[in-house]
Amino acid sequence: MPTFDYAPAPESRSVVTIANSYGLFINGEFNDGHGTPFDTINPATEEVLAQVSEASTADVDRAVKAARTAYETVWSRLSGADRGKYLFRIARLLQERAREFAVLETLDNGKPIKESRDVDLPLAAAHFFYHAGWADKLEYAGLGPAPRPVGVVGQIIPWNFPMLMLAWKVAPALACGNTVVLKPAETTPLTALLFAEICQQADLPPGVVNIVTGAGATGQAIVEHPDVDKIAFTGSTEVGKLIARTIAGTRKRATLELGGKAANIVFDDAAMDQAVEGIVRGIFFNQGHVCCAGSRLLVQESVHDDLVHRLQRRLATIRVGDPMDKNTDLGAINSATQLARVTDMVAVGEAEGAHRWSPVCELPSRGFWFAPTIFTGVSQAHRVAQEEIFGPVLSIITFRTPAEAVAKANNTPYGLSAGIWTEKGSKILWMADQLRAGVVWANTFNQFDPTSPFGGFKESGYGREGGRHGLEGYVTTGGAR
Amino acid sequence: MSERVEVRKTFKLYIGGAFPRSESGRSYAVHAAPRSGRSTSSGSNTGAFLANAAMASRKDARDAVVAARKAQPGWAEATAYNRGQVLYRVAEVMQGRSAQLVDEVAAAEGLSAAKAALSVDTAIDRWVWYAGWADKLAQVVGGLNPVAGPFFNISAPEPTGVVAILAPQQSSLLGLVSVIAPVIVSGNTCVVVTSQDRPLPAVTLGEILATSDVPGGVVNLLTGVTAEMAPWLASHRDVNAIDLTGAADASNVSWGELEAAAATNLKRVRRPAGEAEAAVEPDWRLTPDLSRMTDFLETKTVWHPKGR
Missing domain, CATH: 3.40.605.10 (Aldehyde Dehydrogenase; Chain A, domain 1)
Known part of the structure; x- marks a missing residue:
């Protein structure tokens, strides 16, 4: 089967002059x-x-x-x-x-x-x-x-x-x-x-x-x-x-x-493909170097397998590499220090028993890179569910009822942001009231605007x-x- | 004919809607203020013996935090209209007991009956003022944000949670009401360390709150030594905010140290009034601005796409 690769589309750096x-x-x-x-x-x-x-x-x-x-x-x-x-x-x-x-x-x-x-x-x-x-x-x-x-x-x-x-x-x-x-x-x-x-x-x-x-x-x-x-x-x-x-x-x-450790909560009645896009935007935008990143995916148990499957299929299409290429989705980790931090936390996640998955992707040999990564089988007690990783790493946790979702979402010292995915309006408004977070994105994620106040609880x-x-x-x- | 022997009240704590003694079994003697004298909590209330107040301990303070935490979600979920009516009810019940309060404030603060009455009246009116804010504040400090995209975007205030309050040392009732009402009107619950030397009007206020439809645990009142309890509340990880107003004139209390301890869990801190390190008690007769309410609110912003 033929594959249709993207041709390189590098942005020119001639527009900037950097002094010594x-x-x-x-x-x-x-x-x-x-x-x-x-x-x-x-x-x-x-x-x-x-x-x-x-x-x-x-x-x-x-x-x-x-x-x-x-x-x-x-x-x-x-x-x-x-x-x-x-x-x-x-x-x-x-x-x-x-x-x-x-x-x-x-x-x-x-x-x-x-x-x-x-x-x-x-x-x-x-x-x-x-x-x-x-x-x-x-x-x-x-x-x-x-x-x-x-x-x-x-x-x-x-x-x-x-x-x-x-x-x-x-x-x-x-x-x-x-x-x-x-x-x-x-x-x-x-x-x-x-x-x-x-x-x-x-x-x-x-x-x-x-x-x-x-x-x-x-x-x-x-x-x-x-x-x-x-x-x-x-x-x-x-x-x-x-x-x-x-x-x-x-x-x-x-x-x-x-900091933050936002819960991005997906109910079984969500528009699943939109939710997948929102999850990707939530955790892989800016390499996950986002204080309000949706780094904890709380997914209703009945749709867990389906959602993880769709997410994996979507992640296989993420283009990691040259940040100057206009087609690139995921760029470089900002520093060697941050790369070490992300690498350590992912090792901790594996050691604690969570299941790690990344799409097949080739990383450049120079520079600081980390493939998009998801953890399934994460429990509330795992460090990857509690600590801010600040990288392209998503921890997936399940829940059964809205009340359980709220309890798990709020079970963190942080309170910066949260996401809700459901097609039911009254559930959105109820959830938004319950979540202890300064910014709540419903059926969207990582939106910013100068007119919209941003900041955290707790x-x-x-x-x-x-x-x-x-x-x-x-x-x-x-x-x- | 002999005069009737008066029935005197036992002054106790107010925690979780009940009136316990201190778990420590301790109490301390409370004296009247010299006429028109300012006191410091080093004990210059040197007038006649008034009563023994309970001397709350660190464990009482922790119990009070537990009670406040338990009461908080229910109080926050009450409708704003309901909270407004409850605060107004406090004013109603207080009005009925104003004669008693005037006597207690006059003794506690060394005021003439006329000045004490004015202070009590102002305190009652302050409840009415804050009661009216309950269902207006969200419109005044929240609203729709005109973002550049197809989104519905709205910001609204929410209570911070459990607030520790060091009540003013001088103004035993008006000052006390002026720090409690703005905290609870929005749905916070509170743990209040009352004026150390002038605690008795606070205990009577507790009795008023208990009979005014204020749910138990919404306001918890601790009489005792400010310097003993304040550090535990400042560093308590289940307290979300602390009002240091009553650090002014409290002996052996460094508000800077309390603020530093509050950083443990990034409590919202309201510093005492004053310049630089000096802490002064505000003039409670003035109509306040909104800051005593807004300092204990969190702004939540909710986004949702618009589409067909």
């Missing part, structure tokens, strides 16, 4: 950091893309001072309408240079170009566009009387959606009149550094956005800095707790978007990003408390 080395973006210009420079690599090839400065504690202090000065002398004095116009400019610049950003994101992160091109960048621009309009309307946002900015905001973002997380953080902060010191993740700093150029092209006043690169120590310096008024963090629950502990007893505020963190709710973390209001 990058400094820190402080007070509107690039200058060298005083820490130890580090390399950022393409996880699909292990090629070194650039050398990046590490911000020392003194560098972070410079950035905070620049942000404070910009806050007091310029940004907090600007009218909301003018702040908004800067944000509109940024949104437009991002749209104009979207392809460049998408290619750079894929090179630095390893995600498929079709995702960076069709999801990350359009959404990042949309976040700036959405928040631009809020800047002069904050008194109508129902946040309380006389909303005022918080001040200087320290923002620490992860490597899974580098540019999108930057937009989630920077856009609301600026719209509300705050200034920013942002630290991108150490494995994916390049799009944030390119964003610095956007700030320059937009003539954003110097110091309003400062970008400092580095790893945990740089982040810690931001969190501990006494002149930072608020921390916005997306990352692991472990680090989130550390931040909460560090700022305890101060007046520093925090919003934390942390140990998935606190605060919301996006929508009217997302503004709350960036304003203080008058009135009796």
